[in-house]
Amino acid sequence: MRLSALSRLVRLSLARERKGAFFSAFGVAVGVGALVFFVGLGLGVGRVIRERIFPTDARLVDVVPPAVSLGSLLGGGKLDNETVERLAALPGVEKVYRKMNVRVPAVSRYEGAFFGSRLRMGMEVLAVGVDPGLVEKDVQLGAFKDSGPDQPIPAVISTRLLEIYNKTFAPARKLPQLSPQMIVGFGFPVEFNRSYVAQAAPGPTTAAQAQVVGASDRGLLAGITIPLDTAIRLNKASGVDGETFTGVTLVAQDPSQVSRLVAAVKEMGLEIDDQERRLAENAGAAVTLTTSALALLSILICVLAAVNIAHALSASVRARAKEIGVMQAVGASRSDVRNIVLAEAGVVGLLGGATGTALALLLAFAINRLAARYLPDFPFKPDSFFSFPWPVVLGGVALGLVAALAGAYFPSRRAAATDPARTLAG
Template identity: 80%
Template sequence: MRWDALSRLVRLSLARERRGAFFSAFGVAMGVGTLVFFIGLGLGVGQVIREKIFPTDARLVDVVPSSVSLGSLLGGGQLDAAAVERLRALPGVEAAYRKMNVRVPAVTRYDGVFFGTRLRMGMEVLALGVEPELVKGDVQLGEFKDPSEGQPIPAVVSTRLLELYNKTFAPARKLPQLSAGMIVGFGFPVEFNRSYVSSSASGPSRSMQTQVVGASDRAMFAGITIPLETAIRINREAGVDAENYSGLTLVATDPSKVPALVDAVKAMGLEIDDQERRMAENTGAAVALTTSALALLSILICVLAAVNIAHALSASVRARAREIGVMQAVGASRSDIRAIVLAEASVVGLAGGAIGTAVALAASFGVDRFASGYLPNFPFKPDSFFSFPWPVVLGGVVLGLLAALAGAYFPSRRAAATDPARTLAG
């Protein structure tokens, strides 16, 4: 059967069965729209978790000393210079970045103008020293290195800490909200080996000026990140451990090398600090489970839509039995009859899939507008809670088509099996 003849017959049939076609397309649109909406929501929330709340790099392995292990009792499990060299020599390691906590307490007391607002505040400060190469891509001012005498200590702050400040701390205390670019160059004093709540080390306390030079996802979350040599110098001056490192970040040549590196690290009596990675995986799994449950409900709606299409087409085939018999009598083959029924279902399925996908996109836009206008500005609030890559959009339309064809399969076979002689004879 020629394409123009087939399309004309389909248009005439759908025009005659407008009511049934409408309800069939509506059922498909409901199932497809619900499925696309919840998949987009799950992908969007998962993206926020991976990129903003728990940003992780699949190639990074964070090594920390073992707290209590047989290896540490026998002299292993420490991150000294020798252990660092052994870790750097492991197969699959591209780079290794040392870290050392400032092992004395520190406080800051700020009294002055804070971005146009008068601020007087004192608080405890945690500091972590890292090798400059670990955060060099996020340093926007000067060089990230141990400063000379009289120069401020360069410090990098966490982008997540800045987000929490903007969304919780600043509104509660009527302080200005800040961007990563605004804080570059901001200076504040830090007094090391001094604390408001705990005892200090035996060495002297020392007050130093600190200057923010950037914000990074790799910076210490609840504190400031300073050059490694500066942390070593502060620990040495305070008379505390300045030889053993607090951590080591290994960069694998490929994510596939990470499991072997983890096993090698544990064999050396060391541990892996994967707390954030596990939290990201657990949160992502919870989102995926919820999305899967809602997607299953949507698929069930699509199945019901396919059943409805099968019922409607079966009734249509019975009502058009004489018409089908006439077409067969004048030369229409069984494949032609089957093609007519499947083409009718295809139009209904494509229309339902396209409408359902469009409604899902419109609904997601409405939810984002509502969230932007009425939900509080909470931490890590995204511009959009949804993500619709093109396979999801195209998949919604294709799913509508497949649901309709599945529903039309048996009615099309029944129509093709019509005996024209018996039908026309009544």
């Protein structure tokens, strides 16, 4: 049968059974629309978790000394210069960045102008020193290095800390919101080996001025990131350990080599600090589980829509038995009859799948607009809660077609098996 004749017969049949076709397409649209909507929501939330809340680089491996181990009791398991050299020599390591916490407490007492407002505040400060290469791409002012005790300390702020400040701290205290560019050059006093709540080390207190030189995803979340040489100098000045490192960040040549690096690091008696990675994985798993449950419900709706199509087409085939018999009597083959029924279902499925997908996209657009207008700003609030890559959109339309054809399979076989002589005689 030619395509033009097939399309004409399908159009006439659907026009005659428009009510049944409408309800069949509606069922497909509900199932497909729900599936596309929830999958898009899950992908969007997952993207926010991976890219904004817990941004991770697949090539980074954070090495830390073991909390307690026999090796450390016997003098091993320490992150000293010798251990760093061994780590750098591991196969697959491209770069090595050392880290050292400032091992004494620190406070900042600030009083004065703060970007057009007046601020008076005292707070505890955490500081970690890192090799400049770890954050140098985010440094916007000067060089990220120790310039001596009489010069300001270059400090990098975490972009996530800035996000939390803008969305929670600033609105509550009527302070201005800040961008990474605005804070570059801002200075504030810091006193090392001094604390409001903890006991200080026996050494002297070191007063310094910190100057913000940039904001980075790799910065310390709850403190400031300073040059490694500065952290070493401050620790030695306070009489605490300035030789061993708090951590080492390894950059693998390729993400596929990370697992081998992790195994090699553990063989050296060291540990991997993957707390943020585990948090990201746990949050992602929760989102995936919820999305999967809702997607399963949507697929069940599609299955019910397929059953409804099967029921509607079975009734249609019974009602059109004589018509089918006449078609066969004038030369239509069994495959022609089967193709007519499948084509009717295919049109219903395509219309239902396309409509459901379009409605899901429109609903997501409306929710994003309402969220932007009525939801208050909160940390890491995304511009869009949804993500619809093209495989999801095309997959929704294809699912509607598959569901309809699956429902039409048995009715089409029944229609093709019609005996024209018996049907016309009866």
